Amino acid sequence: MRRWAGGLWGARARLRWVHLVLGGALLMPYFLLAEVVVGVAAGGVNALASLPLTLVSYLACLPLIAVTGLFGLVRPLSATAVRVMTGVPGERLADGPARSWGARWRAAAWWTLHLGTGAVVSGVSLAVPPLGVALIVTPFSGAVRAAVGEAGWLGAEAQGYVSPFAGAGVLAALAALCAAAGALLARLAPVLLGPTAADRLAAAEERAADLAVRNRLARELHDAVGHALSAVTLQAGAARRVLDRDPEFVREALAAIEETTRRTVGELDAVLGLLRDGDPARADAMPAPTLAGDLDGLLARTRAGGTALTAEQDPGPAGNWSQLPAITSREAYRIVQEGLSNALRHGTGPVALLIRAHPSDGHRELEITMTNPSAAPGPAAREDGPRRTTGGRGLRGAAERAALLGGRVEAGPHGDGWRLRAVLPLGGALAGPAADTGNPASPLPPPGRPPAALPAPARRSHPGAGR
Incomplete structure (x- = not known):
């Protein structure tokens, strides 16, 4: 039980969550540029006001991220962040700029995966905690209970005894999602940011x-x-x-x-x-x-x-x-x-x-x-x-x-x-x-x-x- 809890809330899991949030923050300039282009293409509307257009903007910014990931400095910066924040051993990551196009493409794939996954985790991290807290305090606040009832999240008969457990479950699911995403990126980092044969020869x-x-x-x-x-x-x-x-x-x-x-x-x-x-x-x-x-x-x-x-x-x-x-x-x-x-x-x-x-x-x-x-x-x-x-x-x-x-x-x-x-x-x-x-x-x-x-x-x- 302690090991399971450490995997969700331990220091390494928290650092990996911060690493993902950092990726989401780095995605924002790309997303805002894509949102403007999608809004203009949709007839001058605000893409953020429409969930489908928001998703289209998110998907449209991923190719831009991949292109910028081809720059040589992306790999050493990414490897440093991974080494410090995800617990991946430094010897499994490459040092210095990419020396071949194969290494550049792998670095671009990592850059896209990091920013894309980080954006999803960041969005969920912003939206889910208020919901979980609201469900937990529902039995103790009439105003919150009324808001939950109007939103239709729980039936009136379940608001008194089910909502706290539902809120705790939502927060636990968020922690599990963040921990799983962080572990996935930590596993993929040596594959995409690891040293190539040219890197080993140069070293x-x-x-x-x-x-x-x-x-x-x-x-x-x-x-x-x-x-x-x-x-x-x-x-x-x-x-x-x-x-x-x-x-x-x-x-x-x-x-x-x-x-x-x-x-x-x-x-x-x-x-x-x-x-x-x-x-x-x-x-x-x-x-x-x-x-x-x-x-x-x-x-x-x-x-x-x-x-x-x-x-x-x-x-x-x-x-x-x-x-x-x-x-x-x-x-x-x-x-x-x-x-x-x-x-x-x-x-x-x-x-x-x-x-x-x-x-x-x-x-x-x-x-x-x-x-x-x-x-x-x-x-x-x-x-x-x-x-x-x-x-x-x-x-x-x-x-x-x-x-x-x-x-x-x-x-x-x-x-x-x-x-x-x-x-x-x-x-x-x-x-x-x-x-x-x-x-x-x-x-x-x-x-x-x-x-x-x-x-x-x-x-x-x-x-x-x-x-």
């Missing part, structure tokens, strides 16, 4: 894009902060060991620590700002270090911690890294940064770095190779074609960066040490014909020894300053 693409942005921000955060912590730890440890006998080196190390932390705080603030704002469009505009503008500083800060680092750079005919596409320059910098972080954390000796742009199989590519002795035998790489990344988040992030550009990363034990090799396609990104860039890729030098000299003048050598 999946949006989620994938958001996940890609968050993964990129996570990589940026890991690479920037992880490298900074490794470099600062190494620099601080080296400065502590020579504090008394080499003040000049200590000053250099402290300056490098200051510069590293200042840059990292800026990058951390930018990433956290994007995560807080939740605006994926701003991720591509986030400033990031590149080979052209920041590689030399990265190498200098690494050497300031006492790491013996030999770097060979061969940009090809362009003579500098500024001719690289911005995204390639940015991702290549992060790959180098991650390789240096691994070398600082896990290596025991000098680091040899080779970065060059050269032709390969008719295409131009950027090759990054880094070797260093390992503190212990590295984990075996997967036998999945070439030996590939099998490490922590940093190496996975480097592989993801390369894969986004159509390249690859291979990392694993090499001889007595560790090798990281990344290849990024360039296409025609660098100036000059591909055939002019010289020799094919040379084999990787033994760990701990710098690569063989590259042809001048394209090479820029940065000898290490190990301590």
